[in-house]
Amino acid sequence: QVQLQESGPGLVKPSETLSLTCTVSGASISGYYWSWFRQPPGKGLEWIGYIYYSGSTNYNPSLKSRVTISVDTPKNQFSLSLTSVTAADTAVYYCARGGPGDPLDYGGQGTLVTVSS
């Protein structure tokens, strides 16, 4: 069974960088696309971006200037970095498997990141 687990700080100060890691178990990260999306409290889902195991990426145009997604195949992990955060970036962040055309078929339980001083 494919399992994903998000990890990282639950509190980030405004203007700083949010960094999260997703650890994949039960499947190799190779050969697949991996995505990040988020959900502000009480709101809907917003896609952040994806990475292919080879390292190619694509991002939500509205976040593109602040987002970097990277992959560490030996560790079977991929990561999210979001710079210059504000309170509007407070959300539950999810990682999932899926890329162009495919569903996000396996996902993590999510991790709440609060942006506050």
Add this chain to the structure above:
Amino acid sequence: SYELTQPLSVSVALGQTAKITCGGNNIGSKNVHWYQQKPGQAPVLVMYRDSHRPSGIPERFSGSNSGNTATLTISRAQAGDEADYYCQVWDSRTVVFGGGTRLTVL
């Protein structure tokens, strides 16, 4: 940019059929995926590529997609089906989510 439109809420009587729609320009030409999200939980895939059910999803869930509307149909609705439902497509290699529909089972 591509947009998906869902009703904010849908109500269904226990045991009856609920239909949740997802509107988009020529959405019938795209593959639509549906997710169920219960309070405090992560979204779960309940339908992919318009009408395919993942393993473990009851046959009561079905999907269709044609023209400008995709539909998730839940037959014999149960109390456990109460949740938010999101449709999703890929457009120009980016994910687009619908705004979500709250399903209430009366």
